[in-house]
Amino acid sequence: KNQVEQSPQSLIILEGKNCTLQCNYTVSPFSNLRWYKQDTGRGPVSLTIMTFSENTKSNGRYTATLDADTKQSSLHITASQLSDSASYICVVIMRDTGRRALTFGSGTRLQVQP
């Protein structure tokens, strides 16, 4: 069964600190990997999209890395802000096999405290 596993399950940090979230996957055949931010009561919003040939991609204070050999990705958040409090979901997309669905991890719930 294709799986996407994230760690930690939850995380509390102080405002201004950095943090790194982890994602391991077994989805195959791999097409691309995305990190989404989901605020409470809202739908997920895309932060980064990475193909197997990309090792790192940044979006403001968010930097995602991908190691397609070990099937691991990370999301690094720099200088955290209170508005970063949300769930961060790793999503892996299979190469087109007729099914275009995303395989979601369970997410890391991040709480940034003042």
Place this chain on the structure above:
Amino acid sequence: GAGVSQSPRYKVAKRGQDVALRCDPISGHVSLFWYQQALGQGPEFLTYFQNEAQLDKSGLPSDRFFAERPEGSVSTLKIQRTQQEDSAVYLCASSLSGQTSYNEQFFGPGTRLTVL
């Protein structure tokens, strides 16, 4: 509208009732997806449309779940004879094209269904 909209935002149903959840995708988006998200979990795929054609319904948990998109735009997810385990947030997403798996999906805010 500018984004994907869903209605109602919240729905409370008594066990055994039928419910209908609506999704308005971004105008012009070919692909439409439905997901089910249990509390504290990531979304799980239910079904996928390309225009009006339902190309994949492998994620629908039972024959009580039915989705349609008759004119290739608005979609409705219907759940018959609701049960408590159907309680979840139902997310709709759309993307511009279904030709490649690289196209970004844009999500609506979801409908939170609570079955009593």
